[in-house]
Amino acid sequence: MRILHTSDWHLGRSFGPVSLHDDQRAFIDWLVELCAAERIDLVVVAGDIYDRAIPPTEAVVMFREALVRLQAAGHTLAVITGNHDGADRVAAYDELMDVSRVYVRGGYAKIGEVIHLTFADGPLDLVMLPFLDPQAAPDDMAAPAGEEGDDDAFARRVRRTHHSVLEAAIAAAQPHISAPRTLAVSHAFVAGGEASDSERQLTVGGTSTVAVDLFDGFSYTALGHLHRPQQVRPMVRYSGTPLAYSFSEEHAKSVTILEMDAKGATTITEVPVPVGRPVRTIRGTLDELLQVRPTATAAHSLTRAILTDAGVVIDAKQKLSAVYPNVVEIVLDSPIQEGAGLTGALADQRTMSPVEVADAFWKESVGEVATPSQAQLLHTAIVDAEGKVA
Ligand SMILES: [Mn+2]
Known part of the structure; x- marks a missing residue:
C-alpha cells in the first residue's frame, strides 16, 4: 500500500504582515493532484492542521475542502490534532466522519483505540496519538511512580510528562493490535530531533521531549511538530511543514511517500513541495542591497533584510520593496555597537x-x-543654539 505523510499545515498562519492563504491553497491543490498521481491509499496529517485553537473561518473552509476533495478521490484519511489545534473543535464530528474513512482524532477522547483498516494488500492497524497535554490527562491515566503516600490525583498530575502520557496511551492501545503491520501517528517532540524557530513549546517548564523508543513496536511512525523534515530513526520520521514558517527554514519543504508491504516493510520517498514562497535572508548596507538585481526566485521569496549601515537608514522598507516585493522583516545590525563608544x-x-x-x-x-x-553645519547650529539659550 501507499501512504502519504504530511503535517503542520498551520492553516490560517501569516508570515509577519504577509498572508499565506494563497501559498496554503496552492499546497492543497498540489497535494490533491499528487495523491491521485501517486495512487495514495492513505493520507496522514500528523497534527497542527491549524495555527490556532480557534482558527479563522477561511482556514476551516480550506481544511474542509481538502478533506472533501481527498475523500472524494478515494483516499482514506488519518488526521490528528497538534498543540496548536483546538482538539475538541477539530475532532468534534469524529464518529460521523469515520463512516467516510476520514479518521480525525484529538485530545484524550479515543486514547487506547486501534483502528483496523483493510487495504487491497491486507490489513493495517492505525494508532492515532494526537498531542496530549500532560496537565489535561484524565485522572485515571497512569503516571510515573511518586513518593510513598503521594498518590492523590493532584500529585499524579504534577508527575505526568509528555513522555509519560504518550507511553500510557501507547500501552492502552497495544493489546488491541492484531495486524502484521502498524502505523502510529503522533504529534510530539522526539528527543534527538532538530527544531527550527517556528515550533511552539509543547509544555511550559519541565521537559517536553519523548524518547524515540516509545515507537519501537510500529512498522512506521508518522510524526508532526518539528518543522524540518527529518528521520529520528529509520522508520520514525517527521515530514516537516509544507511551507516555511520562519526565517530559519531555508531548507526544502517536502511531503513523505511510503510504500509499505503487507508485513510492514517500508520504503520512504521525500517529495519536494514545488509551490509556496521560500524564505531568504539578505545582508548588507541598504545601497548594496538595492544595487543587486535579484533572480526571479529571490524576488519571489519572503525576505528578511539585515541592514549593516552605520548611520541612520531612511525609508528602508519602501526602497527595498521596489527590488524585493516580499520583504517582510528588516533588522538593523549596525557595525557600531550601541552604547559601546560612550565609554571612550x-x-x-x-x-x-x-x-x-x-x-x-x-x-x-x-x-x-x-x-x-x-562639521561646519553642525558647529553653526550649536553656536546658534547656544546663543539663543544665553
Ligand atoms: Mn507545528
Whole structure:
C-alpha cells in the first residue's frame, strides 16, 4: 500500500504582515493532484492542521475542502490534532466522519483505540496519538511512580510528562493490535530531533521531549511538530511543514511517500513541495542591497533584510520593496555597537565643549569624523543654539 505523510499545515498562519492563504491553497491543490498521481491509499496529517485553537473561518473552509476533495478521490484519511489545534473543535464530528474513512482524532477522547483498516494488500492497524497535554490527562491515566503516600490525583498530575502520557496511551492501545503491520501517528517532540524557530513549546517548564523508543513496536511512525523534515530513526520520521514558517527554514519543504508491504516493510520517498514562497535572508548596507538585481526566485521569496549601515537608514522598507516585493522583516545590525563608544571620548564630556561633544558623538554614531562641510553645519547650529539659550 501507499501512504502519504504530511503535517503542520498551520492553516490560517501569516508570515509577519504577509498572508499565506494563497501559498496554503496552492499546497492543497498540489497535494490533491499528487495523491491521485501517486495512487495514495492513505493520507496522514500528523497534527497542527491549524495555527490556532480557534482558527479563522477561511482556514476551516480550506481544511474542509481538502478533506472533501481527498475523500472524494478515494483516499482514506488519518488526521490528528497538534498543540496548536483546538482538539475538541477539530475532532468534534469524529464518529460521523469515520463512516467516510476520514479518521480525525484529538485530545484524550479515543486514547487506547486501534483502528483496523483493510487495504487491497491486507490489513493495517492505525494508532492515532494526537498531542496530549500532560496537565489535561484524565485522572485515571497512569503516571510515573511518586513518593510513598503521594498518590492523590493532584500529585499524579504534577508527575505526568509528555513522555509519560504518550507511553500510557501507547500501552492502552497495544493489546488491541492484531495486524502484521502498524502505523502510529503522533504529534510530539522526539528527543534527538532538530527544531527550527517556528515550533511552539509543547509544555511550559519541565521537559517536553519523548524518547524515540516509545515507537519501537510500529512498522512506521508518522510524526508532526518539528518543522524540518527529518528521520529520528529509520522508520520514525517527521515530514516537516509544507511551507516555511520562519526565517530559519531555508531548507526544502517536502511531503513523505511510503510504500509499505503487507508485513510492514517500508520504503520512504521525500517529495519536494514545488509551490509556496521560500524564505531568504539578505545582508548588507541598504545601497548594496538595492544595487543587486535579484533572480526571479529571490524576488519571489519572503525576505528578511539585515541592514549593516552605520548611520541612520531612511525609508528602508519602501526602497527595498521596489527590488524585493516580499520583504517582510528588516533588522538593523549596525557595525557600531550601541552604547559601546560612550565609554571612550564621550566619557570625558564634562571636560569637553558642546562642539567637541557633538563631533565625538558624530564619530561614534556614523563611524567616521564629519566632513568639513558637515562639521561646519553642525558647529553653526550649536553656536546658534547656544546663543539663543544665553
Ligand atoms: Mn507545528
